Amino acid sequence: MSLDRRAELGEFLRSRRARLSPEEVGLPDYGNRRRVPGLRREELAMVAGVSVDHYVRLEQGRTLHFSESVLDAVAQALRLNPVEREHLYRLARPWSGAEPPAEQQVRPGLRTLLDAAADVPAYIVGRGTTVLAWNALAAALITDFGALPPRERNLARLVFLDEGMRELYEDWAAKAADVVAYLRLDIARNPGDAGIAALIDELSTEPEFHKLWEQHELKDKTHGRYVYLHPVVGRLDLGFETLRLPDDLDQALIMHTTEPDSPSATALRLLATWARTSGPAPADSLLG
Structure with missing residues:
Protein backbone atom coordinates (compact mmCIF):
# COMPACT_ATOMS: atom_id res chain seq x y z
CA MET A 1 0.00 0.00 0.00
CA ALA A 92 -3.00 18.08 6.29
CA ARG A 93 0.05 19.63 4.63
CA PRO A 94 1.26 19.05 1.06
CA TRP A 95 3.99 16.43 0.73
CA SER A 96 7.14 17.27 -1.19
CA GLY A 97 7.10 13.93 -3.01
CA ALA A 98 10.71 13.21 -2.06
CA GLU A 99 11.42 9.55 -1.35
CA PRO A 100 13.90 8.45 1.35
CA PRO A 101 17.01 6.57 0.26
CA ALA A 102 16.43 2.84 -0.18
CA GLU A 103 19.49 1.82 1.81
CA GLN A 104 19.81 2.77 5.46
CA GLN A 105 23.32 3.12 6.83
CA VAL A 106 24.00 3.17 10.56
CA ARG A 107 25.08 6.60 11.73
CA PRO A 108 28.67 6.57 13.06
CA GLY A 109 27.62 8.37 16.22
CA LEU A 110 24.95 5.78 17.01
CA ARG A 111 27.39 2.98 16.19
CA THR A 112 29.84 4.39 18.75
CA LEU A 113 27.12 4.55 21.40
CA LEU A 114 26.00 1.02 20.61
CA ASP A 115 29.53 -0.31 20.93
CA ALA A 116 29.82 1.36 24.32
CA ALA A 117 26.60 -0.26 25.58
CA ALA A 118 28.04 -3.69 26.20
CA ASP A 119 26.34 -4.28 29.56
CA VAL A 120 22.73 -3.72 28.47
CA PRO A 121 20.67 -4.99 25.51
CA ALA A 122 20.84 -2.32 22.81
CA TYR A 123 19.99 -2.11 19.12
CA ILE A 124 19.47 0.46 16.37
CA VAL A 125 16.13 0.67 14.57
CA GLY A 126 15.63 2.39 11.23
CA ARG A 127 12.59 3.17 9.12
CA GLY A 128 9.79 0.63 9.23
CA THR A 129 11.15 -1.00 12.45
CA THR A 130 14.11 -2.48 10.58
CA VAL A 131 16.86 -3.59 12.97
CA LEU A 132 20.06 -2.14 11.53
CA ALA A 133 22.53 -3.09 14.26
CA TRP A 134 22.58 -4.75 17.67
CA ASN A 135 24.85 -5.93 20.42
CA ALA A 136 25.25 -9.45 21.78
CA LEU A 137 22.89 -8.91 24.70
CA ALA A 138 20.09 -7.69 22.41
CA ALA A 139 20.49 -10.81 20.29
CA ALA A 140 20.44 -12.95 23.42
CA LEU A 141 17.33 -11.21 24.77
CA ILE A 142 15.15 -10.90 21.65
CA THR A 143 16.40 -13.15 18.86
CA ASP A 144 19.57 -14.04 17.00
CA PHE A 145 19.33 -11.25 14.43
CA GLY A 146 22.52 -12.40 12.76
CA ALA A 147 20.99 -15.77 11.91
CA LEU A 148 18.08 -14.11 10.10
CA PRO A 149 18.04 -12.97 6.46
CA PRO A 150 18.23 -9.16 6.31
CA ARG A 151 14.57 -8.89 5.28
CA GLU A 152 13.50 -10.66 8.47
CA ARG A 153 15.49 -8.39 10.80
CA ASN A 154 12.40 -6.36 11.42
CA LEU A 155 10.62 -5.94 14.74
CA ALA A 156 7.12 -5.72 13.28
CA ARG A 157 7.59 -8.88 11.21
CA LEU A 158 9.00 -10.72 14.21
CA VAL A 159 6.22 -9.64 16.57
CA PHE A 160 3.43 -10.76 14.24
CA LEU A 161 5.00 -13.62 12.26
CA ASP A 162 7.37 -15.30 14.73
CA GLU A 163 5.56 -17.54 17.20
CA GLY A 164 8.47 -17.26 19.62
CA MET A 165 7.73 -13.56 20.11
CA ARG A 166 4.30 -14.36 21.53
CA GLU A 167 5.98 -16.36 24.28
CA LEU A 168 8.81 -13.88 24.82
CA TYR A 169 6.63 -10.92 25.83
CA GLU A 170 4.52 -11.29 28.97
CA ASP A 171 2.00 -8.87 27.45
CA TRP A 172 2.31 -9.63 23.76
CA ALA A 173 -0.91 -7.77 22.94
CA ALA A 174 0.50 -4.51 24.34
CA LYS A 175 3.74 -4.96 22.39
CA ALA A 176 1.79 -5.66 19.19
CA ALA A 177 -0.34 -2.55 19.69
CA ASP A 178 2.77 -0.43 20.25
CA VAL A 179 4.38 -1.73 17.05
CA VAL A 180 1.29 -1.02 14.93
CA ALA A 181 0.87 2.46 16.42
CA TYR A 182 4.51 3.24 15.65
CA LEU A 183 4.26 1.90 12.07
CA ARG A 184 1.28 4.16 11.35
CA LEU A 185 3.28 7.12 12.58
CA ASP A 186 6.33 6.02 10.60
CA ILE A 187 4.61 5.69 7.22
CA ALA A 188 3.08 9.15 7.67
CA ARG A 189 6.58 10.50 8.28
CA ASN A 190 7.91 8.60 5.24
CA PRO A 191 5.01 8.31 2.78
CA GLY A 192 7.34 7.56 -0.12
CA ASP A 193 9.07 4.60 1.55
CA ALA A 194 8.11 1.55 -0.52
CA GLY A 195 9.63 -0.78 2.07
CA ILE A 196 7.29 0.37 4.85
CA ALA A 197 4.32 0.19 2.48
CA ALA A 198 5.21 -3.38 1.46
CA LEU A 199 5.64 -4.39 5.10
CA ILE A 200 2.19 -3.06 6.01
CA ASP A 201 0.68 -4.85 3.01
CA GLU A 202 2.27 -8.10 4.14
CA LEU A 203 1.22 -7.79 7.76
CA SER A 204 -2.32 -6.67 6.91
CA THR A 205 -3.12 -10.28 5.97
CA GLU A 206 -2.76 -11.08 9.69
CA PRO A 207 -6.15 -10.53 11.40
CA GLU A 208 -4.59 -9.22 14.62
CA PHE A 209 -2.50 -6.67 12.75
CA HIS A 210 -5.43 -5.62 10.57
CA LYS A 211 -7.68 -5.08 13.59
CA LEU A 212 -5.08 -2.90 15.31
CA TRP A 213 -4.32 -0.99 12.10
CA GLU A 214 -7.98 -0.02 11.72
CA GLN A 215 -7.91 1.66 15.14
CA HIS A 216 -5.61 4.45 13.89
CA GLU A 217 -3.67 4.62 17.15
CA LEU A 218 -0.36 6.48 17.17
CA LYS A 219 2.64 6.05 19.44
CA ASP A 220 6.21 7.20 19.07
CA LYS A 221 9.02 5.09 20.45
CA THR A 222 10.43 7.12 23.33
CA HIS A 223 10.62 5.25 26.62
CA GLY A 224 8.70 2.61 28.53
CA ARG A 225 9.08 -0.95 29.73
CA TYR A 226 8.36 -4.51 28.68
CA VAL A 227 8.42 -7.74 30.64
CA TYR A 228 10.26 -10.56 28.89
CA LEU A 229 9.83 -14.26 29.66
CA HIS A 230 13.19 -15.52 28.51
CA PRO A 231 13.51 -19.28 27.95
CA VAL A 232 16.95 -19.39 29.64
CA VAL A 233 16.98 -16.82 32.45
CA GLY A 234 13.26 -16.36 33.11
CA ARG A 235 11.42 -13.11 33.78
CA LEU A 236 13.08 -9.76 33.04
CA ASP A 237 11.27 -6.50 33.77
CA LEU A 238 13.20 -4.03 31.62
CA GLY A 239 12.75 -0.36 30.89
CA PHE A 240 13.92 1.15 27.64
CA GLU A 241 15.10 4.57 26.51
CA THR A 242 15.26 5.80 22.93
CA LEU A 243 17.99 8.09 21.61
CA ARG A 244 17.68 9.86 18.25
CA LEU A 245 20.16 12.24 16.70
CA PRO A 246 18.57 15.66 15.99
CA ASP A 247 19.58 15.62 12.34
CA ASP A 248 18.48 12.03 11.59
CA LEU A 249 15.16 11.06 13.15
CA ASP A 250 14.90 7.91 11.00
CA GLN A 251 17.35 6.03 13.22
CA ALA A 252 16.99 5.34 16.93
CA LEU A 253 19.20 3.65 19.49
CA ILE A 254 17.10 1.58 21.91
CA MET A 255 18.76 0.74 25.22
CA HIS A 256 17.20 -1.45 27.92
CA THR A 257 17.63 -0.67 31.60
CA THR A 258 16.78 -2.38 34.86
CA GLU A 259 16.62 -1.46 38.53
CA PRO A 260 19.92 -2.07 40.40
CA ASP A 261 19.93 -5.12 42.68
CA SER A 262 16.54 -6.26 41.38
CA PRO A 263 15.72 -9.82 40.29
CA SER A 264 15.73 -8.55 36.72
CA ALA A 265 19.25 -7.15 37.17
CA THR A 266 20.38 -10.59 38.34
CA ALA A 267 18.65 -12.23 35.38
CA LEU A 268 20.31 -9.76 33.02
CA ARG A 269 23.75 -10.66 34.39
CA LEU A 270 22.92 -14.33 33.87
CA LEU A 271 21.84 -13.53 30.32
CA ALA A 272 25.17 -11.80 29.67
CA THR A 273 27.03 -14.87 30.92
CA TRP A 274 24.91 -17.14 28.75
CA ALA A 275 25.47 -14.88 25.72
CA ARG A 276 29.24 -15.13 26.18
CA THR A 277 29.25 -18.91 26.50
CA SER A 278 26.28 -20.41 24.69
CA GLY A 279 24.26 -17.61 23.15
CA PRO A 280 24.21 -16.09 19.65
CA ALA A 281 27.50 -15.38 17.94
CA PRO A 282 28.93 -11.88 18.43
CA ALA A 283 27.28 -9.44 16.04
CA ASP A 284 30.25 -7.12 15.44
CA SER A 285 30.86 -8.44 11.92
CA LEU A 286 27.17 -8.09 11.10
CA LEU A 287 26.71 -4.44 12.02
CA GLY A 288 26.37 -2.24 9.02
Whole structure:
Protein backbone atom coordinates (compact mmCIF):
# COMPACT_ATOMS: atom_id res chain seq x y z
CA MET A 1 0.00 0.00 0.00
CA SER A 2 1.11 3.55 -0.65
CA LEU A 3 -0.12 6.16 1.81
CA ASP A 4 -3.23 7.93 0.51
CA ARG A 5 -2.83 11.09 2.54
CA ARG A 6 -6.37 12.33 1.94
CA ALA A 7 -7.93 8.99 2.89
CA GLU A 8 -5.64 8.67 5.89
CA LEU A 9 -6.53 12.17 7.06
CA GLY A 10 -10.25 11.46 6.85
CA GLU A 11 -10.02 8.11 8.62
CA PHE A 12 -7.87 9.59 11.36
CA LEU A 13 -10.27 12.47 12.02
CA ARG A 14 -13.30 10.16 12.01
CA SER A 15 -11.61 7.81 14.47
CA ARG A 16 -10.90 10.73 16.80
CA ARG A 17 -14.44 12.10 16.53
CA ALA A 18 -15.79 8.65 17.41
CA ARG A 19 -13.99 8.52 20.73
CA LEU A 20 -15.55 11.76 22.04
CA SER A 21 -19.03 11.90 23.51
CA PRO A 22 -21.22 15.02 23.36
CA GLU A 23 -21.15 15.28 27.16
CA GLU A 24 -17.36 15.48 27.15
CA VAL A 25 -17.45 18.65 25.07
CA GLY A 26 -20.49 20.23 26.72
CA LEU A 27 -23.13 19.32 24.11
CA PRO A 28 -26.51 17.64 24.69
CA ASP A 29 -26.77 13.89 24.07
CA TYR A 30 -29.74 12.71 22.04
CA GLY A 31 -29.42 9.12 23.25
CA ASN A 32 -30.82 6.49 20.91
CA ARG A 33 -31.42 9.09 18.23
CA ARG A 34 -27.69 9.16 17.49
CA ARG A 35 -26.77 6.95 14.54
CA VAL A 36 -23.00 7.36 14.71
CA PRO A 37 -20.59 6.91 17.64
CA GLY A 38 -19.03 10.01 19.09
CA LEU A 39 -19.45 13.51 17.70
CA ARG A 40 -21.10 14.38 14.43
CA ARG A 41 -19.15 16.56 11.98
CA GLU A 42 -21.45 19.49 12.70
CA GLU A 43 -20.85 19.15 16.44
CA LEU A 44 -17.09 18.97 16.03
CA ALA A 45 -17.14 22.05 13.79
CA MET A 46 -19.17 23.90 16.43
CA VAL A 47 -16.75 23.00 19.22
CA ALA A 48 -13.75 23.93 17.05
CA GLY A 49 -15.32 27.24 16.03
CA VAL A 50 -14.97 26.59 12.29
CA SER A 51 -17.62 26.39 9.61
CA VAL A 52 -19.16 22.99 8.93
CA ASP A 53 -18.16 23.24 5.27
CA HIS A 54 -14.57 24.01 6.25
CA TYR A 55 -14.37 21.01 8.56
CA VAL A 56 -16.04 18.69 6.03
CA ARG A 57 -13.50 19.73 3.39
CA LEU A 58 -10.72 18.91 5.89
CA GLU A 59 -12.12 15.51 6.79
CA GLN A 60 -12.79 14.62 3.16
CA GLY A 61 -9.29 15.71 2.16
CA ARG A 62 -10.54 17.96 -0.62
CA THR A 63 -7.45 20.09 -0.21
CA LEU A 64 -4.24 19.91 1.81
CA HIS A 65 -3.90 23.67 2.30
CA PHE A 66 -5.45 24.48 5.66
CA SER A 67 -4.35 27.33 7.87
CA GLU A 68 -2.54 26.66 11.11
CA SER A 69 -5.37 28.31 13.05
CA VAL A 70 -7.94 25.85 11.64
CA LEU A 71 -5.72 22.85 12.39
CA ASP A 72 -5.03 24.17 15.89
CA ALA A 73 -8.76 24.59 16.56
CA VAL A 74 -9.60 21.10 15.29
CA ALA A 75 -6.74 19.53 17.25
CA GLN A 76 -7.92 21.24 20.43
CA ALA A 77 -11.54 20.25 19.87
CA LEU A 78 -10.54 16.62 19.31
CA ARG A 79 -8.30 16.74 22.39
CA LEU A 80 -5.34 15.40 20.45
CA ASN A 81 -2.15 14.60 22.33
CA PRO A 82 1.15 16.03 20.99
CA VAL A 83 1.89 12.97 18.81
CA GLU A 84 -1.62 13.01 17.32
CA ARG A 85 -1.46 16.77 16.78
CA GLU A 86 1.80 16.47 14.84
CA HIS A 87 0.26 13.62 12.83
CA LEU A 88 -2.72 15.81 11.89
CA TYR A 89 -0.45 18.64 10.73
CA ARG A 90 1.67 16.24 8.71
CA LEU A 91 -1.32 14.71 6.91
CA ALA A 92 -3.00 18.08 6.29
CA ARG A 93 0.05 19.63 4.63
CA PRO A 94 1.26 19.05 1.06
CA TRP A 95 3.99 16.43 0.73
CA SER A 96 7.14 17.27 -1.19
CA GLY A 97 7.10 13.93 -3.01
CA ALA A 98 10.71 13.21 -2.06
CA GLU A 99 11.42 9.55 -1.35
CA PRO A 100 13.90 8.45 1.35
CA PRO A 101 17.01 6.57 0.26
CA ALA A 102 16.43 2.84 -0.18
CA GLU A 103 19.49 1.82 1.81
CA GLN A 104 19.81 2.77 5.46
CA GLN A 105 23.32 3.12 6.83
CA VAL A 106 24.00 3.17 10.56
CA ARG A 107 25.08 6.60 11.73
CA PRO A 108 28.67 6.57 13.06
CA GLY A 109 27.62 8.37 16.22
CA LEU A 110 24.95 5.78 17.01
CA ARG A 111 27.39 2.98 16.19
CA THR A 112 29.84 4.39 18.75
CA LEU A 113 27.12 4.55 21.40
CA LEU A 114 26.00 1.02 20.61
CA ASP A 115 29.53 -0.31 20.93
CA ALA A 116 29.82 1.36 24.32
CA ALA A 117 26.60 -0.26 25.58
CA ALA A 118 28.04 -3.69 26.20
CA ASP A 119 26.34 -4.28 29.56
CA VAL A 120 22.73 -3.72 28.47
CA PRO A 121 20.67 -4.99 25.51
CA ALA A 122 20.84 -2.32 22.81
CA TYR A 123 19.99 -2.11 19.12
CA ILE A 124 19.47 0.46 16.37
CA VAL A 125 16.13 0.67 14.57
CA GLY A 126 15.63 2.39 11.23
CA ARG A 127 12.59 3.17 9.12
CA GLY A 128 9.79 0.63 9.23
CA THR A 129 11.15 -1.00 12.45
CA THR A 130 14.11 -2.48 10.58
CA VAL A 131 16.86 -3.59 12.97
CA LEU A 132 20.06 -2.14 11.53
CA ALA A 133 22.53 -3.09 14.26
CA TRP A 134 22.58 -4.75 17.67
CA ASN A 135 24.85 -5.93 20.42
CA ALA A 136 25.25 -9.45 21.78
CA LEU A 137 22.89 -8.91 24.70
CA ALA A 138 20.09 -7.69 22.41
CA ALA A 139 20.49 -10.81 20.29
CA ALA A 140 20.44 -12.95 23.42
CA LEU A 141 17.33 -11.21 24.77
CA ILE A 142 15.15 -10.90 21.65
CA THR A 143 16.40 -13.15 18.86
CA ASP A 144 19.57 -14.04 17.00
CA PHE A 145 19.33 -11.25 14.43
CA GLY A 146 22.52 -12.40 12.76
CA ALA A 147 20.99 -15.77 11.91
CA LEU A 148 18.08 -14.11 10.10
CA PRO A 149 18.04 -12.97 6.46
CA PRO A 150 18.23 -9.16 6.31
CA ARG A 151 14.57 -8.89 5.28
CA GLU A 152 13.50 -10.66 8.47
CA ARG A 153 15.49 -8.39 10.80
CA ASN A 154 12.40 -6.36 11.42
CA LEU A 155 10.62 -5.94 14.74
CA ALA A 156 7.12 -5.72 13.28
CA ARG A 157 7.59 -8.88 11.21
CA LEU A 158 9.00 -10.72 14.21
CA VAL A 159 6.22 -9.64 16.57
CA PHE A 160 3.43 -10.76 14.24
CA LEU A 161 5.00 -13.62 12.26
CA ASP A 162 7.37 -15.30 14.73
CA GLU A 163 5.56 -17.54 17.20
CA GLY A 164 8.47 -17.26 19.62
CA MET A 165 7.73 -13.56 20.11
CA ARG A 166 4.30 -14.36 21.53
CA GLU A 167 5.98 -16.36 24.28
CA LEU A 168 8.81 -13.88 24.82
CA TYR A 169 6.63 -10.92 25.83
CA GLU A 170 4.52 -11.29 28.97
CA ASP A 171 2.00 -8.87 27.45
CA TRP A 172 2.31 -9.63 23.76
CA ALA A 173 -0.91 -7.77 22.94
CA ALA A 174 0.50 -4.51 24.34
CA LYS A 175 3.74 -4.96 22.39
CA ALA A 176 1.79 -5.66 19.19
CA ALA A 177 -0.34 -2.55 19.69
CA ASP A 178 2.77 -0.43 20.25
CA VAL A 179 4.38 -1.73 17.05
CA VAL A 180 1.29 -1.02 14.93
CA ALA A 181 0.87 2.46 16.42
CA TYR A 182 4.51 3.24 15.65
CA LEU A 183 4.26 1.90 12.07
CA ARG A 184 1.28 4.16 11.35
CA LEU A 185 3.28 7.12 12.58
CA ASP A 186 6.33 6.02 10.60
CA ILE A 187 4.61 5.69 7.22
CA ALA A 188 3.08 9.15 7.67
CA ARG A 189 6.58 10.50 8.28
CA ASN A 190 7.91 8.60 5.24
CA PRO A 191 5.01 8.31 2.78
CA GLY A 192 7.34 7.56 -0.12
CA ASP A 193 9.07 4.60 1.55
CA ALA A 194 8.11 1.55 -0.52
CA GLY A 195 9.63 -0.78 2.07
CA ILE A 196 7.29 0.37 4.85
CA ALA A 197 4.32 0.19 2.48
CA ALA A 198 5.21 -3.38 1.46
CA LEU A 199 5.64 -4.39 5.10
CA ILE A 200 2.19 -3.06 6.01
CA ASP A 201 0.68 -4.85 3.01
CA GLU A 202 2.27 -8.10 4.14
CA LEU A 203 1.22 -7.79 7.76
CA SER A 204 -2.32 -6.67 6.91
CA THR A 205 -3.12 -10.28 5.97
CA GLU A 206 -2.76 -11.08 9.69
CA PRO A 207 -6.15 -10.53 11.40
CA GLU A 208 -4.59 -9.22 14.62
CA PHE A 209 -2.50 -6.67 12.75
CA HIS A 210 -5.43 -5.62 10.57
CA LYS A 211 -7.68 -5.08 13.59
CA LEU A 212 -5.08 -2.90 15.31
CA TRP A 213 -4.32 -0.99 12.10
CA GLU A 214 -7.98 -0.02 11.72
CA GLN A 215 -7.91 1.66 15.14
CA HIS A 216 -5.61 4.45 13.89
CA GLU A 217 -3.67 4.62 17.15
CA LEU A 218 -0.36 6.48 17.17
CA LYS A 219 2.64 6.05 19.44
CA ASP A 220 6.21 7.20 19.07
CA LYS A 221 9.02 5.09 20.45
CA THR A 222 10.43 7.12 23.33
CA HIS A 223 10.62 5.25 26.62
CA GLY A 224 8.70 2.61 28.53
CA ARG A 225 9.08 -0.95 29.73
CA TYR A 226 8.36 -4.51 28.68
CA VAL A 227 8.42 -7.74 30.64
CA TYR A 228 10.26 -10.56 28.89
CA LEU A 229 9.83 -14.26 29.66
CA HIS A 230 13.19 -15.52 28.51
CA PRO A 231 13.51 -19.28 27.95
CA VAL A 232 16.95 -19.39 29.64
CA VAL A 233 16.98 -16.82 32.45
CA GLY A 234 13.26 -16.36 33.11
CA ARG A 235 11.42 -13.11 33.78
CA LEU A 236 13.08 -9.76 33.04
CA ASP A 237 11.27 -6.50 33.77
CA LEU A 238 13.20 -4.03 31.62
CA GLY A 239 12.75 -0.36 30.89
CA PHE A 240 13.92 1.15 27.64
CA GLU A 241 15.10 4.57 26.51
CA THR A 242 15.26 5.80 22.93
CA LEU A 243 17.99 8.09 21.61
CA ARG A 244 17.68 9.86 18.25
CA LEU A 245 20.16 12.24 16.70
CA PRO A 246 18.57 15.66 15.99
CA ASP A 247 19.58 15.62 12.34
CA ASP A 248 18.48 12.03 11.59
CA LEU A 249 15.16 11.06 13.15
CA ASP A 250 14.90 7.91 11.00
CA GLN A 251 17.35 6.03 13.22
CA ALA A 252 16.99 5.34 16.93
CA LEU A 253 19.20 3.65 19.49
CA ILE A 254 17.10 1.58 21.91
CA MET A 255 18.76 0.74 25.22
CA HIS A 256 17.20 -1.45 27.92
CA THR A 257 17.63 -0.67 31.60
CA THR A 258 16.78 -2.38 34.86
CA GLU A 259 16.62 -1.46 38.53
CA PRO A 260 19.92 -2.07 40.40
CA ASP A 261 19.93 -5.12 42.68
CA SER A 262 16.54 -6.26 41.38
CA PRO A 263 15.72 -9.82 40.29
CA SER A 264 15.73 -8.55 36.72
CA ALA A 265 19.25 -7.15 37.17
CA THR A 266 20.38 -10.59 38.34
CA ALA A 267 18.65 -12.23 35.38
CA LEU A 268 20.31 -9.76 33.02
CA ARG A 269 23.75 -10.66 34.39
CA LEU A 270 22.92 -14.33 33.87
CA LEU A 271 21.84 -13.53 30.32
CA ALA A 272 25.17 -11.80 29.67
CA THR A 273 27.03 -14.87 30.92
CA TRP A 274 24.91 -17.14 28.75
CA ALA A 275 25.47 -14.88 25.72
CA ARG A 276 29.24 -15.13 26.18
CA THR A 277 29.25 -18.91 26.50
CA SER A 278 26.28 -20.41 24.69
CA GLY A 279 24.26 -17.61 23.15
CA PRO A 280 24.21 -16.09 19.65
CA ALA A 281 27.50 -15.38 17.94
CA PRO A 282 28.93 -11.88 18.43
CA ALA A 283 27.28 -9.44 16.04
CA ASP A 284 30.25 -7.12 15.44
CA SER A 285 30.86 -8.44 11.92
CA LEU A 286 27.17 -8.09 11.10
CA LEU A 287 26.71 -4.44 12.02
CA GLY A 288 26.37 -2.24 9.02
